[in-house]
Amino acid sequence: MGTGADPITRLIHELGKLPGIGERTATRLAFHVMRAPESLAQGLAQALLDVKAKVRLCSSCMNLTEDDPCALCADARRDPGLLCVVATPADLLAVDRGGAFRGRYHVLHGVLSPLEGIGPDDLRIGDLVRRLRDAEAASGGTAQPIREVILALSPNVEGEATALYLARLLRPLGPRVTRIASGVPIGGELEYVDQVTIARALEARREV
């Protein structure tokens, strides 16, 4: 469908390129945009252009950011001795939304996946190692070394493999390497939780 199509068909087509949005949903969204005030279309269009024009990677944590270093790395109230490693910027957002973690982050931009041909060199692992070494080297002065690396990777095959790989790689560099707990989610109904999660939750049981 070229630029020759009428604007409505073209908008439906463009919306349909987004993941999880089929022709039906795209049509519904397009007609909503047409009924809505012009500011909705303009605001969304501007946000789409801005995000591509202004967003780059933070040279320290590799998160997507407008400024370098990013707001998280520049925040002096965040503990630089505590590093949370996540697979994607979306995962970082999910971890940070809760406000439970007040250290720094490092975004890998993926996980190890031999099946998809994704090895260590395809991820931001080299940058992570360099960051740990730099912090160690500078720790004589005003900076402090990284005491703990928390691996916040999804508990699936690729996440497990990546966590294992990173633990072996990073431990010799000095920090404690930990992994976020897996188990039954808070508010979850035991009845509907899968067996692997139940098994993991039993294994990791603690004294009350």
Added chain:
Amino acid sequence: MGTGADPITRLIHELGKLPGIGERTATRLAFHVMRAPESLAQGLAQALLDVKAKVRLCSSCMNLTEDDPCALCADARRDPGLLCVVATPADLLAVDRGGAFRGRYHVLHGVLSPLEGIGPDDLRIGDLVRRLRDAEAASGGTAQPIREVILALSPNVEGEATALYLARLLRPLGPRVTRIASGVPIGGELEYVDQVTIARALEARREV
């Protein structure tokens, strides 16, 4: 959230204004846009702006269009004596997608709904009556009158009420006024069809 927010947060916020898109989906879409080639964001942004800048109502059928009269009204192969009345441009698209109907359309832009304060004057009913009268008046020359008005309105309370109102209003002007059939959808499982639909399908049974 003003324009001061960072581009990612702003895109998530703007996407979240679309119907049926919550914060989670908006976040997923925003990160997809950031990973995707720049052309995706640009194409969608341009389509959003175009649709608001270029789309207006066809002065004949009241459908959304770039040109006036619209492509459907300008298509000489379509029977001008057959008029299909729909509630919305989306409904028009749904009817026309099948290709089973080769006449003209008229879009009401809503249905009668006393509860929401939507009366006949809020819909494009006056334009419909004028269209029937004009076709009748011009039918002495090259034009032909409208022989049949097919009401393709959803089979719910508002759709039924609107169909009844239009039938009474339009029949004295000359045309046959018909309604699309309701019943068990093709490919539907009888087991899962609601009772009202079953009752309607039984009532409207036909000889095989």
